[in-house]
Amino acid sequence: MDFLIQLFSDPVTFWNSHTLLISQIAINGILATSMFLVLYSGQLSLAAPGFMAIGAYTAVLMDLYLRTPLALNIAAGTALAGVVGAVVGLPVLRLRGVFLAIATIGFIEALSLGVILNLPITGEGLGLKNSNADPLGGINLVLISLVVVVFLAWRLIKGRLGYAWTAIRQDELAALSQGIDVARYKLIAFVLSAILAGYAGAAESHLNFFVDPNEYGVTRTVQVLTFAVLGGSGTVLGPVVGALFLTSLPYIFKQAGDYIGVVSGLILILVIIFRPQGILGRGGFAFVRPRWWPRAQVRAPST
Amino acid sequence: MLLRLEKVQRHFGGVRAVDEVSLEVEKGSIQGLIGPNGAGKTTLVNAITGYVPLQSGDAWLESQRLTGLAAYRIAGLGIARTFQNIRLFRDLSAAENVIVGMHSRRRDDTLAQLGTLPLFRRDQRARLNEAHRLMETVGLDPAEIGRRPAGTLPYGDQRRLEIARALALQPRLLILDEPAAGMNPSEKQGMRELIEHLNKDGLTILLIDHDMQLVMGVCQRVAVLDFGRKIADGTPEEVSRDAAVIKAYLGTGSERQVSSAPGATGVEDVTQVAQASAKAKPSQEPSAALLDVHDLSVSYGSVNAVRSASLRVAVGEVVALIGANGAGKTTILSALSGLIRPTSGTAYFDGLDLTSAKPSAIVRHGLIHVPEGREILGRQTVLENLELATWARRDRSAAASEIEAVMKRFPILGERRHLRAGTLSGGEAQMLAIARGLCAKPRLLLLDEPSLGLAPQMVDVVFAAIDEIHREGTTILLVEQNALRALEIADRAYVLETGQILLTGSGDDLLHNPAVRRAYLGG
Numbered sequence: 001m002d003f004l005i006q007l008f009s010d011p012v013t014f015w016n017s018h019t020l021l022i023s024q025i026a027i028n029g030i031l032a033t034s035m036f037l038v039l040y041s042g043q044l045s046l047a048a049p050g051f052m053a054i055g056a057y058t059a060v061l062m063d064l065y066l067r068t069p070l071a072l073n074i075a076a077g078t079a080l081a082g083v084v085g086a087v088v089g090l091p092v093l094r095l096r097g098v099f100l101a102i103a104t105i106g107f108i109e110a111l112s113l114g115v116i117l118n119l120p121i122t123g124e125g126l127g128l129k130n131s132n133a134d135p136l137g138g139i140n141l142v143l144i145s146l147v148v149v150v151f152l153a154w155r156l157i158k159g160r161l162g163y164a165w166t167a168i169r170q171d172e173l174a175a176l177s178q179g180i181d182v183a184r185y186k187l188i189a190f191v192l193s194a195i196l197a198g199y200a201g202a203a204e205s206h207l208n209f210f211v212d213p214n215e216y217g218v219t220r221t222v223q224v225l226t227f228a229v230l231g232g233s234g235t236v237l238g239p240v241v242g243a244l245f246l247t248s249l250p251y252i253f254k255q256a257g258d259y260i261g262v263v264s265g266l267i268l269i270l271v272i273i274f275r276p277q278g279i280l281g282r283g284g285f286a287f288v289r290p291r292w293w294p295r296a297q298v299r300a301p302s303t
Numbered sequence: 304m305l306l307r308l309e310k311v312q313r314h315f316g317g318v319r320a321v322d323e324v325s326l327e328v329e330k331g332s333i334q335g336l337i338g339p340n341g342a343g344k345t346t347l348v349n350a351i352t353g354y355v356p357l358q359s360g361d362a363w364l365e366s367q368r369l370t371g372l373a374a375y376r377i378a379g380l381g382i383a384r385t386f387q388n389i390r391l392f393r394d395l396s397a398a399e400n401v402i403v404g405m406h407s408r409r410r411d412d413t414l415a416q417l418g419t420l421p422l423f424r425r426d427q428r429a430r431l432n433e434a435h436r437l438m439e440t441v442g443l444d445p446a447e448i449g450r451r452p453a454g455t456l457p458y459g460d461q462r463r464l465e466i467a468r469a470l471a472l473q474p475r476l477l478i479l480d481e482p483a484a485g486m487n488p489s490e491k492q493g494m495r496e497l498i499e500h501l502n503k504d505g506l507t508i509l510l511i512d513h514d515m516q517l518v519m520g521v522c523q524r525v526a527v528l529d530f531g532r533k534i535a536d537g538t539p540e541e542v543s544r545d546a547a548v549i550k551a552y553l554g555t556g557s558e559r560q561v562s563s564a565p566g567a568t569g570v571e572d573v574t575q576v577a578q579a580s581a582k583a584k585p586s587q588e589p590s591a592a593l594l595d596v597h598d599l600s601v602s603y604g605s606v607n608a609v610r611s612a613s614l615r616v617a618v619g620e621v622v623a624l625i626g627a628n629g630a631g632k633t634t635i636l637s638a639l640s641g642l643i644r645p646t647s648g649t650a651y652f653d654g655l656d657l658t659s660a661k662p663s664a665i666v667r668h669g670l671i672h673v674p675e676g677r678e679i680l681g682r683q684t685v686l687e688n689l690e691l692a693t694w695a696r697r698d699r700s701a702a703a704s705e706i707e708a709v710m711k712r713f714p715i716l717g718e719r720r721h722l723r724a725g726t727l728s729g730g731e732a733q734m735l736a737i738a739r740g741l742c743a744k745p746r747l748l749l750l751d752e753p754s755l756g757l758a759p760q761m762v763d764v765v766f767a768a769i770d771e772i773h774r775e776g777t778t779i780l781l782v783e784q785n786a787l788r789a790l791e792i793a794d795r796a797y798v799l800e801t802g803q804i805l806l807t808g809s810g811d812d813l814l815h816n817p818a819v820r821r822a823y824l825g826g
Contacts, residue, residue: 152417159416159423160409167392167403174390177352179378179407237368 003251018251019139024103025247026142027204032227032239033146033153034196039233041189042169044097046221047088047104050111050199051081051194053216057122059202060211070132074202081198082191089190093183097205105218116213119227138207145203146240149196156192165189192287230271232278241280304365305330305507306351306382306476311360313343313350313582320346322531323360323664328476328509333502335522336511339551339784343531344511345387348478352384353377364476379407383466383474387481393454397464398445399749400453401434404471441497458606459490466497477501478509483517489799495521513627519543527551593618593778594639594670594747599648601631601638608634610802611648616747621769621779623789623810625819626799632782633675635799636749639780640672641665651794667695669746675755675782677736681725685716688724688735692742702742713768721780731762734768741772748772750781754788766792 006014015022031048038045055077062073092103117125156162164185167175172182205211223246231242247265250256256263275281306328313321328334338344349355351362353374362369369377378384383404390812392400416423435445441463448456453464462482469477480496483491483747491514498521502508512518518525519539527535527542535542542548565647591617601609609631616622624632637643639650641662650657655668680688689709693702700729702708710717713734719727724735733753740748753769754762762785783789790796793810798819806818813819 014540155416156413160406160414161413161416162413163399163403164406166395166399167406170392170394173354174392175403176354176374177378177384177386177390178404178468179375180403181373181375278692 003248003254015230019136021248021251022209023139023142026139026146027200027207028224028227028243028247029146029240030142030149030196030200030203031224032231032243033149033236034193034200035224035228036233036236036239037153037189037193037196039228040162040169041165041186043093043171043186043190044101044106045190045193046101046218046225047085047107047194048197048224049216049218049220050104050108051085051197052204052220053111053116053197053213054081054084055201055203056205056211056216057116057128060205061121063132064128065129070206074199074206077202077205078195078199081201082195084195085191085198089187089194090283093186093190105221108216108218108221112213112217113151116216118289123211123213127213127214130205130209130211132295133206135207135209138203142207145199150240157236161185161188175286184213187207226268228278230268230278232275232280232281234277238278238280242278247281304328304363306509307363307804308351309361311347311350311362312358313346313355314358319343321350321528324528324531326526326533326536328507329524330507331502331505332523333498333508333510333521335518335525336509336528337513337515337518338528342528342551344528345480346531347528348384348480348509348511351377352382352478355395375407378472381472381475382478383469383472383476384478385462385469385480385482387484389461389465391453391461391465393469394452395442396450397438397453397456398434398449400464401437401471402430404468405430405433407472434467434471437470440470441467441492441499443467447617458604459486459493461496462486463497464645466501470501474506476507476509478511480511480587481513482510483512483514486801489708491517515543535629541786591618592616594650594652594780596635596647596650599638599645599650601634601643601645606720609638609645609800612797612799612802612804614797614804614807616778616780618778619776620794621773621781623781623783623793623796624799625783625786625789625796626805627784629749631802633751634802636672636674636751636780636782639665640670640749642672642709654774656681666743669744670749671740671743671745671747672749673736673740673753674752675751679724679732679735679739680728681723683724684721685724685727685735686720688739689716692739703722705742705744709741712772713738727758727823728761730764733757733761733765737765737768737772741777745777747780749776750779750782752782754783754785762788782788786819787814790819 031052034048034051055074058077058080062068062076063070088107092100092107095103096097122128152226157165164175164180166186167178167180168182175182191243201216227242227246228239229242230246231240232238246264249267250260253260271279304327306326308324308326310323310325311321312323322343324343324347326334336344336347340729346355350357351369353369353372353376357370360370364380364382367380369380370735376645392403393654395403404634412423412426435449438445438449443460443463448460453461456464466477466479468648482498483494486494495517498508498510499792502521510518510522522539524537525535525542526533527548529547534547534551535545537545560734594610594614594616596614597615598611599609600607600611612635614622614624624635626632634643638645639652639657641657645658648658652665652668652670655665657665659672660668680691683691686706689706690702693705696702710720715731716735716738719731724732727735737750737753750769753765757765766788769779769781773792781789781793790810790813795807795809796813798805798813806813808816
């Protein structure tokens, strides 16, 4: 509770004492938007941490070995994630639903075992030290990025591209019959999502002094998916709100201590029962009633 | 010629869904495509529109070869379609659905979007106006329903909206796949007027429907498919007199003389129908019924599939439930076996309230449903399929002898007991489905479309088997499209039309009743 009281009574001190949390929220917000784009086009892709890893390692390695400026490092990490996204997306996007999810998890695992844990240049699983990191200076960068990313995503879904994505999400066959090149628009969403995840990874690596290979596994994927489910994937802001909520949860319930996982699990279950459309989804709370509860009698209209 | 098909062929496994069909659609005409259930009509449409690739043959849209093109390319070339089972974007508003249809001729504004807002707003308003205009064309009021999610619209409006969405492509050819399915007569009339109106504006239409009166009424030419082959092509008059068409449509095996195809000279005189039904009404509805259904209504959302249907079945009877596609036959059976719940009315089976009992309790009470499309387990062997049916029995040895008895009854199943059920032919699979029903020791057997998709000889075999089961003492409620065959073996029958029971009588009475043909073939 102290957390919330401080937020409202003394925002300046709050800001200064929670920079780590705020930048983490911003990073997670960008990741949530990356997840939003794939979900909005009807694809259950769980590849985000893989692209994050590509962004992060590329940026840090360039900094370590080439001494290139920060902007170039981040740009290169982001671009490489996009390229890998296109290469992976071409074959993988023939799959749908759970099968796509499994294939993208396969991508994360392959990347982790094949590249991150086994190449000498990536530290062979020991991670990389990033002595040029700037946790305090990076906060402005990631906050502005979050705003820009959310705005761009919001604009994108309002246009022709957004209509095509919605059509594909709702009914692929019907979308085909309207002349929509389903495979192409799915790939566009996938690559954009990879670019955002790559950017989030590169930016995150600039905030931490250490790139930890364990950060980019299935756990992270599930966390990002939870942002979208919790916040609601129907609007751009939904996943971002989910990220905001879940990231600050450990601070709000400080008393829970080691049991924070239990608390967030319970909250997640309650949201799914009472607001299956997510916090920002349309409509009110679901009315859940036991089986024996009397129900309104439905009468057939007289014709 | 706008559309030209040359010996188009598409097989699924061993099933020849479309078998060397050639077809030409004249520019500016309405071409009809009819055929019994499973004749390959929808597969042909899917082949033209690129949803399933052709195995051989060629399709041309004027001088453009369609063969091998992706579905979205073909749509972009100007072939728009609607779907048999409506496929709207349910969560989008009605107007947005139409705007999606403009995709292929809309400038790519993705980058413009990120910056300049006013330009985008103007375009968006123009698109919205066009969507509203298209909705008006098909008879929808954009002010009233433009903002409503498409999934919440009444059924008839959804069909119209789907046509508006197709028109948004500015198509050269519009393919309507059963646009009048599930509609009541006045809605059908409205659909007919809409089709004629669109055609008058110069649109070429390929119309697929079961309703002969609609097809025969609006089309300049009609092609008839049966078992994937084109068996006739010509003007409605020519086609309706074609012996092969009559046989394909009214059912096989019956030697009865039918002078013309249904619908062409159909009985439209309402008074005649009323008289006929008045005469047929008092026929022997049993007083002591095993199954007693009263005022049963079922709806799917906004569609009233069954309206106040009442029927009775006494012990030892074969009762047929006949009617055209979408009349509500299968819905009644599903309601009786507890798979869907009626909105009102009562249904009792030997004292058990079917409207509230669990499906498993209904089965234990002896009401067994053999579903449409058989639903056998293709990867299990014939024997395993039958063993599953006796799964709930305590007495294993009795169950085993039951299975042996059923195999004796259907020797072909005995021969194939160790084959996978998926390798059986359609007729054999139907036998297996019935045999599985028998293993559950039914007191009332519900058979849904046992002749669906079967070759004529197979239909004979299946019906002979049904007749024999009946004579051994099983009570049967039979749902059939093949009206003549069903009436031949039925003690009594009920005729359904758009969810209502139109008339009832003994099988023989109804066979000679002109009203049957009217109900069955649309009115």
